[in-house]
Amino acid sequence: MKKLKKRLVEEFSAENISAREISSAVDKAEIEIKNYRRDVREFGEAVLERIKKTGEQAILLVGRPYHIDPEINHGISEMIQSYNLPIISEDAVDHLPTKAKDISVVNQWSYHARLYHAAHFAAENSNLTLIQLSSFGCGLDALTTDQVKEILERHGKIYTMIKLDEVSNLGAARIRLRSLLAALKKKIPVPYSPVEMKPRPRFTADCKQTHTILAPQMAPIHFELIQAVLKKYGYRIMIPELPDKAAIDLGLRYVNNDMCYPAIVVIGQLISALKSGDCDPNHTSIILFQTCGACRATNYISVLRRALKFAGFEKVPVFACYGLPDETDDFELSRDCLMDAIKASVYGDLLMNVSNRMRPYEIHQGETDKLFAECMTLAKSDLVNGNYLTFRRNVKNIVAQFDEIEIDEHLELPKVGIVGEILVKYHPVANNQLEKILAQEGAEVVMPDFVDFFLYTAYDAIAKQKLLVGSHKDKIFAEIFIQLIEFFRRPMKNALKDSKHFRSPYSIKEIANLASRHVSIGNMAGEGWFLTGEMVKLIEEGVENIVCLQPFGCLPNHITGKGVMHNLRESYERANIVAIDCDAGSSEVNQLNRIKLMLAVAKKYLAG
Ligand code: SF4
Numbered sequence: 009m010k011k012l013k014k015r016l017v018e019e020f021s022a023e024n025i026s027a028r029e030i031s032s033a034v035d036k037a038e039i040e041i042k043n044y045r046r047d048v049r050e051f052g053e054a055v056l057e058r059i060k061k062t063g064e065q066a067i068l069l070v071g072r073p074y075h076i077d078p079e080i081n082h083g084i085s086e087m088i089q090s091y092n093l094p095i096i097s098e099d100a101v102d103h104l105p106t107k108a109k110d111i112s113v114v115n116q117w118s119y120h121a122r123l124y125h126a127a128h129f130a131a132e133n134s135n136l137t138l139i140q141l142s143s144f145g146c147g148l149d150a151l152t153t154d155q156v157k158e159i160l161e162r163h164g165k166i167y168t169m170i171k172l173d174e175v176s177n178l179g180a181a182r183i184r185l186r187s188l189l190a191a192l193k194k195k196i197p198v199p200y201s202p203v204e205m206k207p208r209p210r211f212t213a214d215c216k217q218t219h220t221i222l223a224p225q226m227a228p229i230h231f232e233l234i235q236a237v238l239k240k241y242g243y244r245i246m247i248p249e250l251p252d253k254a255a256i257d258l259g260l261r262y263v264n265n266d267m268c269y270p271a272i273v274v275i276g277q278l279i280s281a282l283k284s285g286d287c288d289p290n291h292t293s294i295i296l297f298q299t300c301g302a303c304r305a306t307n308y309i310s311v312l313r314r315a316l317k318f319a320g321f322e323k324v325p326v327f328a329c330y331g332l333p334d335e336t337d338d339f340e341l342s343r344d345c346l347m348d349a350i351k352a353s354v355y356g357d358l359l360m361n362v363s364n365r366m367r368p369y370e371i372h373q374g375e376t377d378k379l380f381a382e383c384m385t386l387a388k389s390d391l392v393n394g395n396y397l398t399f400r401r402n403v404k405n406i407v408a409q410f411d412e413i414e415i416d417e418h419l420e421l422p423k424v425g426i427v428g429e430i431l432v433k434y435h436p437v438a439n440n441q442l443e444k445i446l447a448q449e450g451a452e453v454v455m456p457d458f459v460d461f462f463l464y465t466a467y468d469a470i471a472k473q474k475l476l477v478g479s480h481k482d483k484i485f486a487e488i489f490i491q492l493i494e495f496f497r498r499p500m501k502n503a504l505k506d507s508k509h510f511r512s513p514y515s516i517k518e519i520a521n522l523a524s525r526h527v528s529i530g531n532m533a534g535e536g537w538f539l540t541g542e543m544v545k546l547i548e549e550g551v552e553n554i555v556c557l558q559p560f561g562c563l564p565n566h567i568t569g570k571g572v573m574h575n576l577r578e579s580y581e582r583a584n585i586v587a588i589d590c591d592a593g594s595s596e597v598n599q600l601n602r603i604k605l606m607l608a609v610a611k612k613y614l615a616g
Pocket residue numbers: 147268269270303304305306429533534535559561562563564565
């Protein structure tokens with residue numbers, strides 16, 4: 009409460025509200041919420057007591073807090089009551105104990121926690137039936153609905169979900185409720201008996217020798233280099249081919265379609281690889297990165313496990329290379345391996361950027377690609393056999409060699425930056441070959457550094473400590489991590505600074521400062537403030553044309569991407585930003601038209 013008061017005073021300082029008023033309002037609100045909780049709980053206990061005596065059925069109606077609004081729930085609760093069914097909510101049972109607590113997703117939000125608790129409570133009480141309200145397009149509920157269903161069905165209970173949208177016709181909900189009541193009448197209540205969850209397969213130390221490790225493709229240049237590093241440390245890594253339409257269809261088949269598009273791409277390509285026969289499912293494990301933030305990416309691991317179960321690959325262990333302690337299994341990211349992975353990412357950023365800068369202007373066609381291929385070979389060999397000194401020398405030489413490529417210095421092409429959610433930004437299939445299209449349309453593509461995303465996730469711990477309830481220890485750890493990455497970026501930054509043609513990357517602190525002119529850096533879900541920061545940084549660098557890629561179902565990036573565009577256009581007169589939606593059903597023609605429109609404006613500006 010002390011921190012909340014302090015922050016509210018800071019946030020409302022411009023509104024002329026005194027610290028005393030804020031403190032008193034917070035105290036009163038705290039009392040009020042306690043009273044509200046007490047009332048709801050007492051009501052719930054009274055209903056539970058009654059149905060225990062009478063044997064009646066009651067409905068445990070669960071939903072997000074805003075579902076209490078009759079304009080949103082369209083009167084579902086009254087409709088349920090019209091069937092003489094008493095209703096209680098998840099808040100009414102939150103304080104009551106349950107025997108089982110097991111769930112298969114990361115339980116990271118307080119509402120989700122109350123929801124899963126309510127599902128266990130309904131599973132253990134034979135005269136309680138749970139109905140979940142979910143809003144149309146709520147991607148977060150792709151996780152919660154699957155989890156609640158799993159808990160209930162594991163205990164032989166019926167799961168009912170009612171999806172709400174702007175249409176207030178209750179016909180469909182009424183039919184569902186009637187079917188539920190009919191099913192309940194036929195069903196003989198089974199007394200609760202505990203059901204053990206099967207332990208999941210784990211990546212053990214032995215698997216290092218016996219298993220192929222499948223890793224999803226995400227950023228082709230960087231992953232080719234990181235793959236070389238992991239092989240050096242004894243891991244038999246396999247990155248499948250870029251997915252085709254059939255692989256994406258597999259993702260759609262095995263993943264809840266309300267999940268965000270990157271999950272569908274990642275899981276589709278992994279299941280496709282397992283089905284292709286290229287790897288033996290009995291000797292294959294899958295590695296993923298777990299972001300550990302508020303976003304759904306923290307739960308891609310559990311979504312993948314569920315998809316594998318339905319696809320018949322339940323025995324394939326799935327673990328995180330970085331993530332929550334229980335999710336990394338016996339995989340060890342040693343200090344040396346981490347250093348080499350950072351070096352690989354720096355090489356990747358460097359080669360991606362210098363080649364993008366020179367290729368469109370080269371006099372001798374193919375020269376950039378030839379040099380790129382040579383430098384990739386050199387980088388891979390250095391990652392396996394080299395050290396910091398060879399890395400530093402190579403980085404300097406790479407910059408010098410690309411800088412000397414003969415280009416048409418008089419040719420002016422529109423520079424177009426690509427920003428957005430990390431997977432769709434770098435994954436050529438997920439973004440429908442955007443880089444290639446822009447190049448064909450006569451643009452110079454500017455890609456933000458891959459490493460910046462990891463710097464952003466680290467910087468969040470610093471922002472959390474300042475603005476929210478983050479710990480000092482996490483802040484220090486984040487600062488050390490950022491310094492470590494900057495240590496490896498330094499040779500590249502210096503070489504780029506001294507070059508004729510290239511720009512040197514900004515620090516993450518500079519990007520955060522640029523973002524904070526437009527959004528709070530408390531926006532940490534998904535790409536959060538970093539997405540805004542990337543756009544502002546590009547504009548400040550003179551790259552005023554931007555494609556912002558928005559995956560279907562990605563709420564956070566719609567806020568800090570699409571949501572800030574108006575504000576950016578107001579702040580920067582020549583900002584020429586286009587949002588492109590990415591999903592399995594996106595019309596390529598529509599995407600192309602929008603890109604062409606953006607390029608037409610870019611060319612007009614260029615012509616003066
Ligand atoms: S940032 Fe968007 S795409 Fe990524 S996990 Fe979050 S919601 Fe999904």
